Amino acid sequence: MALPTDLPSPITPAQIRAGRGLLKWTQGVLASRAAVSVVTLNMIESDQVAPRAKTLTSIRTVLEGEGIRFIGSESEGFGVVMRPRARPEEPVPSETPKKATSRSMRAAG
Secondary structure (H helix, E strand, O other): OOOOOOOOOOOOHHHHHHHHHHHOOOHHHHHHHHOOOHHHHHHHHOOOOOOOHHHHHHHHHHHHHOOEEEEEEOOOEEEEEEOOOOOOOOOOOOOOOOOOOOHHHHHHO
């Protein structure tokens, strides 16, 4: 039976730390968003435990959702890049401008 080739490559503890660093996130932020405990994330990042595939998928999904891309291979080395964020759309001017209120009107009403 052939293994599927569309599976993402595993991510390393260093890549998780680097991705978090690019986002300027604490372990607490990533742990919360990935629905894992801070202790678990700390153990994964410090290579103290072999994480479950589901846990790594959750961490990967959160980081990739924020623009982090995991790159590299065993022979080339591993790394991360951060995709530029899309510019927010220009705010749409409101159709009805707000009326200016004088100070005396605000104080009185």
